[in-house]
Amino acid sequence: MSRQANRGTESKKMSSELFTLTYGALVTQLCKDYENDEDVNKQLDKMGYNIGVRLIEDFLARSNVGKCHDFRETADVIAKVAFKMYLGITPSITNWSPAGDEFSLILENNPLVDFVELPDNHSSLIYSNLLCGVLRGALEMVQMAVEAKFVQDILKGDGVTEIRMRFIRRIEDNLPVGEE
Amino acid sequence: MTVHNLYLFDRNGVCLHYSEWHRKKQAGISKEEEFKLMYGMLFSIRSFVSKMSPLDMKDGFLAFQTSRYKLHYYETPTGIKVVMNTDLGVGPIRDVLHHIYSALYVELVVKNPLCPLGQTVQSELFRSRLDSYIRSLPFFSARAG
Numbered sequence: 001m002s003r004q005a006n007r008g009t010e011s012k013k014m015s016s017e018l019f020t021l022t023y024g025a026l027v028t029q030l031c032k033d034y035e036n037d038e039d040v041n042k043q044l045d046k047m048g049y050n051i052g053v054r055l056i057e058d059f060l061a062r063s064n065v066g067k068c069h070d071f072r073e074t075a076d077v078i079a080k081v082a083f084k085m086y087l088g089i090t091p092s093i094t095n096w097s098p099a100g101d102e103f104s105l106i107l108e109n110n111p112l113v114d115f116v117e118l119p120d121n122h123s124s125l126i127y128s129n130l131l132c133g134v135l136r137g138a139l140e141m142v143q144m145a146v147e148a149k150f151v152q153d154i155l156k157g158d159g160v161t162e163i164r165m166r167f168i169r170r171i172e173d174n175l176p177v178g179e180e
Numbered sequence: 181m182t183v184h185n186l187y188l189f190d191r192n193g194v195c196l197h198y199s200e201w202h203r204k205k206q207a208g209i210s211k212e213e214e215f216k217l218m219y220g221m222l223f224s225i226r227s228f229v230s231k232m233s234p235l236d237m238k239d240g241f242l243a244f245q246t247s248r249y250k251l252h253y254y255e256t257p258t259g260i261k262v263v264m265n266t267d268l269g270v271g272p273i274r275d276v277l278h279h280i281y282s283a284l285y286v287e288l289v290v291k292n293p294l295c296p297l298g299q300t301v302q303s304e305l306f307r308s309r310l311d312s313y314i315r316s317l318p319f320f321s322a323r324a325g
Contacts, residue, residue: 053297057290060256061282067257141191141258173191173223173259 016088020114027127037125044126048133049140056138059085067142071167072096074144075103078135078165087111091163107161110154118155126150132163143171181319184249184265186310188285190298191259193219196285197301199310201320222253222261242272256281270319284310 030040059065063081068074079091083105091105112128126132132148139146145168152162185200195215207214222241229241243252250270254262254277262277288306289295295303314320 054290056258057256057260057286060258061286065257143259 016111016114020111020116023112023130024116027125031122031125037122041124041126041129044129045133045136048130048135049137050133051130052134052137052139053141055086055134056141059138071100071103071144074139075105075165079105082138095164101167103165104151105163105165107163110161113155113161116155123156126153127155128153128161135163135165140171143173145169145171181269181321182267183270183314183317183320184267186265186280186314187215187218187261187263188280188301189215189219189222189261189263192298193223194298195219195300196260196289197306197310199307199314201314218263219261222263226255239274242274252277254278254281260285266319273319276317280310280313284313 027040027044030043031037034040034043059082063085065077065081068077075093079093084090087110089107089109089111091107093103094106095104096102110128112131116127118125118127128150132150135148136146147166147168149164150161151164152158152160154161182202184202185198187195188197190196193216195218198211198215207217209217225244226241230237240255241253243250245251245268248268249265250268252264252266252270252273254274260281262280264273264277266273284306285301288303288309289301290297292303295301301307
């Protein structure tokens with residue numbers, strides 16, 4: 001299968017401007033379709049979730065990372081491998097809760113928001129909410145129920161963008177229900 | 181040396197794909213029951229193996245063999261399971277099973293938004309690429325071994 005042999009970090013490059021503009025067009029269209037910011041945020045989360053459940057398989061296929069043993073390992077893999085692979089950035093991990101079930105990802109820059117400024121009438125829009133959905137969907141497929149939300153956003157005037165990740169519970173494998 | 185058949189399961193026990201190349205004896209039950217039996221057995225073996233392991237587990241359950249065939253197993257953290265029955269001459273093929281997952285299942289099914297997940301794969305492209313790949317393996321011979 002030589003078609004796949006060269007797949008890797010030097011795979012097809014796409015312009016990051018195209019990606020940013022595509023994402024912007026998506027959010028703009030959603031704003032027109034839904035009219036209120038809360039609904040747009042929900043849709044972005046849902047779309048992100050659908051991306052995440054598939055993206056995790058691509059991630060596992062390409063990165064050869066095995067099962068993580070705890071939430072700390074998961075945080076490291078998310079920040080150092082996944083974000084690097086898909087967005088080309090490496091967020092830092094900070095603010096661990098004492099129980100080790102919550103942490104923050106600090107993004108110095110966010111490729112989704114290059115060239116973006118939030119207009120005044122969309123102050124409760126979480127522009128990059130797709131990312132939260134992606135994280136939630138991807139982790140659910142590896143048996144972790146998590147909550148991801150933005151607590152700081154450079155688009156809203158904060159100094160950095162911060163995503164807070166909270167571990168809810170482990171999702172156990174279930175044997176499929178038999179008919180007998 | 182040959183490959184007898186291949187099963188692909190998802191994390192909920194749904195059989196995503198089944199192909200056979202050289203199978204002289206059937207199980208005597210319907211395909212649906214066969215998939216359930218295979219999945220249930222794998223689920224039990226996995227947990228048995230990790231429970232009874234005298235050392236820390238690394239990869240977990242890899243394969244079992246009988247006097248006539250060998251069953252190879254590969255599982256991803258997302259619960260996708262690739263199961264291949266070959267004859268006894270075949271050594272560890274973890275890389276082959278990983279290739280089936282990454283270059284075939286992920287590339288052709290997961291990345292295709294028109295292919296729904298969680299049900300049997302309908303994609304003809306997937307079926308034929310998988311078939312060509314298996315036939316191209318060094319331990320596959322067209323003549324049943």
